[in-house]
Amino acid sequence: MLDILSQLWSSIGQSFSYNTLHDFIIVLGLLVVDFILVFSNRGRFNSRAERRNMNLLGGLIPIITVIIFQAYLIAINGGVFSLPQTDLQLVILYYFLIMLDSRAQILYGIILSLGLFIYFSTQMALNHFQSGLGMVGIVLIALSTYYVNMNSKKILGNMLIYLFWLIIWGSSWWMVLILGLRGQTIYNYVALIVKFILLMSVVHYLNYFVRTALDRYLKIENASKKDYLTGVLNRESFNQASERAFQMFQLNHKTFSLIMFDIDKFKSFNDTYGHTIGDQVLQLVTRQTQYVLSKSDLDGQAFRLGGEEFGILVYSSNVDRAKELAKQVARKVKSNPLVNEGAVLKLTISVGVTEIKKNDAEFNDVYQRADNALYHSKNNGRSSITIDQELIRI
Template identity: 30%
Template sequence: MGNLAEIVRICFSTNALMTGFVTIGLITIITYIAFMLERKVSESSPFWQKGSINVAEIVLLLVAVLIINLVFRSLTNGTKVELGGLLANAELTILFYGLFIFNNRLIVLMNILLPFFYHPSFDIARMMGPNWWLFIIAYLILVIVIDYLYGHKDELIVYNYRYLSSQLLFGICWWTILWIDYRFPIADIIGMLILFEIYMLVVRIIEQKMSTYMHAYTDLEVKVNYDALTGVRNRANFNKVSKDEFEKFADNSKPMAILMFDIDHFKEFNDHYGHEIGDEVLRHVSHIVERELHVGKTNGLLFRYGGEEFIILLPNKDVDQASQIINRIDRTLKDMPLFIQGNRLDVTLCFGVTQQRIDDQSFEDIFKRVDEYLYESKRNGRNKMTIEGETLNYGQVIKKSS
C-alpha cells in the first residue's frame, strides 16, 4: 500500500502537474512550428534548405529542453529524486515527440547517442558494473524503437496501438537506463513511467487536434488561393503575388517577364462540344503550361485570371527567355492534342509578353501593357505572340533593337 500511495503522490503532485503543464505547452508550440516548417520544405527542395530546416528543428528541441530546465530551477518543493525524475520525464517526452513529429535524421542520431553522453553515463564504470547486460539489452531495444519511429510515422499516425506500444517501450528502456545510473526507487520508476504515459496521451490528443486544424487551414488556403477547376493559382492569389513580385523587382536589378494568354476560339469549344468539354480544354491547357513552367529552373507562376485568360509571372527571366518558354508550350500543345469522345481538339494560344520596366509605377502599368499586347496578337490572327509590341509567329526570333 505504501508503494501505491507513493506512485499516486508522484503522479498527482503539484510539481508533476506544473511539469506536465509546461511540457505540454512546449509540445503545442513545437507542433505548430513543425507544421510551419513542413510547409517550407519538400523532397525537391535544395540540400541547403533541408539542412537549415533540420538544424532549426534541433535548436527548437534544445530550446524546449533548456526552458524545462529553467522551470525546474524554480521548483523547490519536492525531493531531489522526485524533481530529477520529473525533469527526466519532461525531457523524454520532448525527445520522443521530436522523433515522431520531425522527419530529421539529426534528431534520430541525437537520440541514439544520448544514452552515452549524459552524466554519469559516459563513465566506463557503468559497463564494469553488475548490470552491464541490462544496459545493453535496454539500449538495443531503444535503438530498434527509435529506428521504427523514424521509418514508420505513417503507421504510427493511423494505428494508435503501435504509437502507444512504441512510447511505452521508449519509456521503459530509458527508465531502465536511468535506474542503472541513478538507482531511483522502483516505486518512483513505476510512477514516472505512468506519468510519462499520461504526458504522451495528452500530447497525442493535442497533436491530432492540431493536425486536424492545420490540415483544415491548408484546405481553406487552397480554396482561397487556387482555382477549383484547373488547380492553378486564382485571380485573388494573383492580386497578392503580383504586388509582392513587383516590389521585389522594382529596382530593375533583375528582370521579370509577365505573360498573358488565352485560348483561341474557346467559345467555339463550348458552343460546339458543350461546357464540360470546354472545362476539359481549360484543364488540358493549364496542366501543360504548368508542366512546362517547371522544366529546368524556370519556376514560373501560373494564374487563371478569369474565363480562358491566364497570366504567367517569370521572376529572373527577360522577354527573350519568355519567348523560348512560349515556343516550348506551343510545341507541347501540338505534340499532345486533346482527344475527347473520338474527337481530336487542336488547341492554340495567343500571348502578350512584356517585362517590368524601371518607369512602371505599379503592377497596373505592367498589366495594361501586357493586356494590350495580348489583344494585338488576337487582332493579328491569333495563334501568335506579341512581345513588347512586336507580333510574331511561334518560332520566330525577337528583333533586337539597335
Template identity: 30%
Template sequence: MVLINNFFSDILNLDSVVLTLLTISLIVIMTATTYLLEYRATRMPSRYHRWIHLIEGGLVIGSVALLRAEFVARDPGNLVSWGYIIAQLTILLLSLYTMHNLAITVINLIVPWAFYAETMMSTHSVPQLALFVVMWLGLAATIRYINHHRQAVIASEWRYIVLQTLYGLTWCLMIWSVYRYQFFYIVNVLVLFVVYMLVIRFFVTRINRLVAHFMLLNQEVNYDELTGVLNRAKFDATTLGVVGLHRQNPAVPMTMAMFDIDHFKKFNDDYGHLAGDHVLKYVAQHFNQSLNVANKKRQLFRYGGEEFVIIFRGESATEVQPVVTVIRNTLQKAPLNYGGKSLTVTVSIGVSMLQKSDTNFEDWFKRVDHYLYLSKEAGRDRITVEGVTQPFDETLHD
C-alpha cells in the same frame, strides 16, 4: 511508499513546473511554426522544401537544447530528472507527428546516442551497450512505424497509446542501461508520459481539423477549382494595392502579362469539353510551376475562360519577355497526351509595364488586354510587348 514519494517529489516540484510551462510554450511555438512552414511549402517549388525541413529540424534541436539548458541551470551535475525526461520525450515525439521529414527522424535516432555518450563520459563507467543497442533498435522500429502510419496512429486512440508506450519504454530502458534506477519508476513515467501525450493528441487533432478547414476555405476563396491557380476574385483583390504600391516605390517595376490559349474552342469541338478542361489544367500548371521556379514575386491568375494574367513584381517588360517566351516554347515542345492523342498547345501573349501615365489599374489592364488582342489579330501564337508584335523566338533562353 518511499519510492512513490521520491518519484512524485521529482515530478511535482517548482523546477518541474517551470519545465512543464516551458515545454507547453515550446509545443505551441513548434506547432504554430510547423503549420506555417508546411503551408508555405505547398506554395513553393520542391527544391525549397529541404530548407523548410532543416528549419523544422533546427526548431526541434533548439527546443531540446533550451530544455536542457533550463534543467542544467536549475540542477547542475544531475543528468536524469523524470520531469525533464518526459518534457524532452514529448518534444521529440510531437515532432514526429507534426513534422514530416527525414531531418526529424534523424534527430530522434541520434539524440539517444548523444545521451549515451554524455553519460558515459560524465560517469566514467561502461554502460550496458548490448541492452542500449537492442532498445535503440526497438525505438527505431517504433519511429519507422509512426512515419509510415502517422494518420492512422493519430486517428486510433488504442494504437496511439501503444505507440507512445513503446516509444517511452524503449527510452526508459535505454536510460536504465546507463543510469541504474528503480524499475518502479518506469511504470510511473510511462503512465505520465502517455497521459501527457493523450492531452497533446486531443489538441493536435483539433488543430489539424481547424487548419484543414482554413486551408479548404482558403482554397475555395482564392484558387480556381479546375486549374488550381489563383482565381479572378484573388486577382481583383490583389490589383487593389498594386498601383498604390508602385506609386510608393516607383523605382520598382511592375509588369503584367495576359495570355490566351490559341484555338481553345477547337479542343472542345474536336475532343470534347473534358479535353478542354485537361488543356486548361495543363497550361495553368505548366506556367505556374515554371514561373515559381526562380522567383516568388510572380503570380498567375485565371482571369476567365481560357485567359490568364501574370503579375510580375520587380521585373520590367524587357525582362518578362524572355521568361514567358521560354515557358511558351517548352509548352509547345511538350504536347499534352489525351485519349491517345498528342495535343500541341500554343498561346498568344500581351505584355506591358505599369506606367506613370496610368491613372488607375484599369488603364494598365486595358493596355495589356489590347496587346493580347494585337497578338491574336496577327495570327495567334504571337507576343506583343509594349505595342510591338512579333513571333516567339525559340532561341531565347531564360
C-alpha cells in the same frame, strides 16, 4: 507479484509527483503557441523555397528548445545532467515530429540522440550491456522517427496506431536516456514511459480537437482561393501573390518572372462543341501546366485569371529561365489534344513572358508588359511566345 506491482505503482507515483502540473501547463502552452503560429502563417509560405526554409527552421526549433531547456537544468544542478523533466522534452520532440511534417527533424533527432550517447559514454563508466543498449536505442530512434514523420497523417488518424508508435518511439529514447540515470530500477524506467505516454495522449486529444476546428476553417478558406473548375488558384490569389512578390523585390531584390497565356480559339470550341467541351479544354490545359510545373526545378505557381487566360508566377527566376518554362508548357499543351467522340481537338496557347525590372513602380507595370506580349503573340499567328517583342514559334 504483489510486491512487483507495489514497486511499480510507487515508481509511477514518484514520477508524477515531480512537477506534473507544471509540465502539463507547459504542454498546454505549447499547443497554444503552435496553434497561433500555424494560424498566423498559414498563407505566407507559398513558394517552394519558402516552404523548404520553413521546414528546416521548423525542424530545428524543437531541438534547440530541448537543448536550451536541458542546458538550463544542467546549470542549476551544478553541471550534472538532469533527467527529471525529460518526459516533457520528449513530448516537445514527438509533438513537433508529427505536426511539423519536417523531414529535417529526422536528421536533427538522430544527431541529438548520438550526442547524448557520446556524452554518457564520456561522463560515465558504461559496461558493454549499457553501450549495446544505447546503440540499439539510437537505431530504433532513427527508424521510428523516420516512420512516424513519413506517416504522420495515418498515425494521427488512428488512436491505437498512435499509441503503438508512441510507445516504440518513447521506449527507444529511454533506452538511451536511461544511461544517464544512476541507480535506477526497471520500475523507474517503466514509470517514466507511462508518464510520457499519458502526457502525450492528453496532448493528442487536445490537439485533435484544435486541429479539427482549424482544418475545417482552412478548407473553407482554401476553397475560396481556388478556381472551382480547374483547381488552380484564382484571380484574387494571383493579386495577393503578385503583390507579395513585388514587395519582396523592393525589400531584398528577389526577382520573379510572369508568364501569361491564353488558349487559342477557345471561343470556337465553346460555340462548336458546347460549354462542356470548353470546360474540358480548360481542365486539360490546366493539368498539362501543373504537370510541367511539378517536374520543373523552378518555383512556379499557376493561376486562372479569368475565362481562358492563365498566369504563372515564377519566383527567384530571370526571364530566360521563365522563357524555357513557357516553352515546355506550350509544347506540352500542343502535344496533348483533347479527344471527343472520335474527334481530335488540337490545342495551342499564346504566351507573353516578362520579368520584374528596377524601374517598375508597381506590379501593374509587370502585368501590362506580360499582357502586351501575350497579345503580340495572338496578333502574330498564335501558338507562339513573345518576350520583349521577340516572337518564338511553338
